[in-house]
Each structure stands twice: as structure tokens, then as C-alpha cells.
Amino acid sequence: LVPDRVALTLAGHTHGGQVRLPFVGRPIVPSRFGERFAAGHVIEGGRNLFVATGLGTSILPIRFRVPPAVTMLTVVFG
Numbered sequence: 001l002v003p004d005r006v007a008l009t010l011a012g013h014t015h016g017g018q019v020r021l022p023f024v025g026r027p028i029v030p031s032r033f034g035e036r037f038a039a040g041h042v043i044e045g046g047r048n049l050f051v052a053t054g055l056g057t058s059i060l061p062i063r064f065r066v067p068p069a070v071t072m073l074t075v076v077f078g
Contacts, residue, residue: 002047008075009047013054014038016066026066030058039066 002009016039017026029038036042042049055068 002049004045004047007047009049010073011037011049011051013052015056015058015063016053018057018060018063018066020065022065 014030014037017029017035019028020026026035026038029035031037037049037051039051039053042051050071050073052071053066053069055070057063
């Protein structure tokens with residue numbers, strides 16, 4: 001539901017779901033959108049969204065195949 005005039009959205013992190021299983025994906029992502037916006041750069045309708053995986057954990061201190069990360073983005077206009 002992002003307005004058309006918004007070209008870039010930087011989102012708070014979901015820890016990337018913390019666990020990503022081979023052939024299954026992320027069993028739990030704390031978002032009503034599931035894996036759709038779990039992590040990374042997403043382009044929809046010509047608009048950009050970036051969701052970081054963050055550093056820590058939530059509820060259980062487990063991360064599997066979702067490495068912690070500090071992300072640096074370079075935004076270029078023009």
C-alpha cells in the first residue's frame with residue numbers, strides 16, 4: 001500500500017526469519033507477508049524495498065542459513 005510517489009522504502013528487520021531450511025525455506029517469518037518480504041532487495045511495481053536481516057535473534061537464540069548482517073546501502077539519484 002505504498003504510494004506511487006515513494007521510490008524507496010527501508011524497512012526494519014525481521015531477522016530474515018532466523019532459520020532458512022534447504023528446500024523448505026523459512027518456517028517462520030514475523031510478518032503477515034511471510035517470506036515475501038523476509039530479507040533483501042524487493043522490487044514491486046517499479047518501487048524498491050530493502051529489508052535487512054539484522055544482527056541478533058528474537059525469542060530463541062538461533063540462526064541457521066540466515067547470517068547476521070550490517071548492511072550499507074548506496075543510493076544513487078538520477
